[in-house]
Amino acid sequence: MANHQKDLFRRTDGRCLIWGKKPKVIECSYTSADGQKHHSKLLVSGFWGVARHFNYTGDLMGSLAYCLACGGGHLLPYFYIIYMTILLTHRCLRDEHRCANKYGRDWERYSTSVPYRLLPGVF
Incomplete structure (x- = not known):
């Protein structure tokens, strides 16, 4: 679901609903290696407002379930979750x-808005 939210947000350029609401974003800019300035949006809603890499959290939950x-x-089977x-x-x-x-x-600014990387409340 985390990847789906990000994909939906990108496909619609933010004109969508995430958890029934208009998505919150952080407008940002960066300069590419060729010197061109680009603008982008970082999603701060849904799973992406819970943790900055929540898609990995889902992968870890699936690994633990196995x-x-x-x-x-x-x-022996638990080495898989350790590896992941x-x-x-x-x-x-x-x-x-x-x-x-x-x-x-x-x-x-994004890190301040979404303080956790992987596990909300932990890391």
């Missing part, structure tokens, strides 16, 4: 670094 379906008789947690946490931090460099102060 592990839990194996029961508690053996530790490391992978997606690292990816999240790389994304944060890239976006901070790309958007600058606009990313700071």
Whole structure:
């Protein structure tokens, strides 16, 4: 659903409803490698208002569900959720670094509006 919300927002240029309301956005700008200035919008509604990388949270929940379906008789299946947690946490931090460099102060405003990266209330 998080990816669907972002896709809907992009396809309609923000002229849509997210959780029954007009989406909140942060208008931002950045300069590409060729020196051209571009404008963009960062979604601050729906799942994207809960955490900046909530799509990864869904992936982690799915991974945990696969592990839990194996029961508690053996530790081996739980290496999957450990692997996914490391992978997606690292990816999240790389994304944060890239976006901070790309958007600058606009990313700071976005991070203030959506304080959690992956797990609301935790990280």
